[in-house]
Amino acid sequence: MNANKMIIREVEFGGDGYREVLAMRDRLLRVPLGLTWSQADLEGEAEQLHFGLYDHDDTLIACVVIKPLDEHNAKLRQMAVDEQYRQIGAGRRLIQGVEDILKQRGFRCIKMDARDTAVGFYRKLGYEIQGDVFTQVTIPHFRMTKVI
Numbered sequence: 001m002n003a004n005k006m007i008i009r010e011v012e013f014g015g016d017g018y019r020e021v022l023a024m025r026d027r028l029l030r031v032p033l034g035l036t037w038s039q040a041d042l043e044g045e046a047e048q049l050h051f052g053l054y055d056h057d058d059t060l061i062a063c064v065v066i067k068p069l070d071e072h073n074a075k076l077r078q079m080a081v082d083e084q085y086r087q088i089g090a091g092r093r094l095i096q097g098v099e100d101i102l103k104q105r106g107f108r109c110i111k112m113d114a115r116d117t118a119v120g121f122y123r124k125l126g127y128e129i130q131g132d133v134f135t136q137v138t139i140p141h142f143r144m145t146k147v148i
């Protein structure tokens with residue numbers, strides 16, 4: 001499968017696309033940690049940007065949420081690729097495509113709290129660690145940033 005042929009779509013908060021993405025986030029990011037959604041997790045999502053990566057037959061492959069912090073800065077959160085599509089460039093395609101969209105909208109810097117297991121992935125995409133390790137949702141994380 002060619003990740004470059006996958007399509008990035010912004011999904012509307014509260015719609016069918018959002019519900020599909022939310023189910024994927026739950027399955028890939030919450031259930032493996034024995035966690036479920038709390039109201040606090042989803043608070044503010046109406047003001048955030050939701051993106052899905054889709055195959056040509058509309059299968060959802062990966063997702064990510066962008067929280068605008070101010071005019072130029074955004075926080076990347078809830079990044080996940082379906083297990084059966086990992087290591088084929090889908091994550092890179094989604095992040096790079098979303099970076100292009102954010103650049104066009106005037107954003108200049110992306111920050112995130114990255115799981116330690118994903119730091120190597122983000123490094124390959126140009127993100128740099130800032131500061132020390134900290135614990136979030138029970139696992140070690142690092143703050144990472146990139147000027148886009």
Ligand SMILES: CC(C)(COP(=O)(O)OP(=O)(O)OC[C@H]1O[C@@H](n2cnc3c(N)ncnc32)[C@H](O)[C@@H]1OP(=O)(O)O)[C@@H](O)C(=O)NCCC(=O)NCCS
Binds near residue numbers: 093
């Ligand atoms: C981390 C994750 C998003 C990577 O997505 P992916 O589609 O498998 O990554 P890609 O295939 O686009 O990989 C791009 C490059 O990063 C490397 N890479 C991928 N996952 C990596 C990891 N966990 N650690 C180090 N390097 C990694 C790939 O080998 C590839 O390197 P190359 O260019 O030298 O070939 C995916 O494994 C995932 O969803 N994991 C579970 C959820 C998660 O941890 N999300 C991040 C929360 S902060």
